Amino acid sequence: MEKKEDNNEVLQVEDPQELEKDWIKELLFSDLIDKLTLFLRGKLAKSVYISKKPFHVRIDASFSLKHVEIASILVGITSNIHVSTITARDAGDDFELIYHLLLDYSLPLDLAVNVPKEPSILKPKVPSMVSILPAANIYEREVHDLIGIEFTGHPRLQRLVLPDDWPDDQFPLRKDFEIKPPRGE
Secondary structure, three states: OEEOOOOOEEOOOOOHHHHHOHHHHHHHHHHHHHHHHHHHEOOOEOEEEEEEOOEEEEEEOOOOOOHHHHHHHHHHHOOOEEEEEEEEEEOOOEEEEEEEEEEOOOEEEEEEEEEEOOOOOOOOEEEOOOOOOOOHHHHHHHHHHHOOOEEEOOOOOOOOOOOOOOOOOOOOOOOOOOOOOOOOO
């Protein structure tokens, strides 16, 4: 690093591959992480985890289902947000829904939401992120098909993976799923 006349440090990178190193990512994104942590912790997010090896951020929005508001804040901080995928799993007492994002093309960030399971509700409802992150469209459809989470406000929540004649009350990635013989047997 070199010093400027006003005593501010300047980061100079001779080799572009150096940008792949975790310590440089930490330096480049420390301001962004500080803003996220300060703003989100205790307000919209239950917790913010920062791992340095590999460099990774996880925001747990489980207590509030405020993932849409958190995504809006992320879009306000940086317009370069890539939706890598969305994963969902049946965790027993609830469903864990994780939006795997990439900020500014190199900062991995997971936005996790715990969706409560209630025996009387077949398809729990969660607000869709498609209006903020359009790339979430196909992934929310996949989660809807396989786990049964209904994304309210989704523009086209139709079958993606399962056939059209699949029973509406059967979700193959739930723990209580039982394989039944085909209809008519």
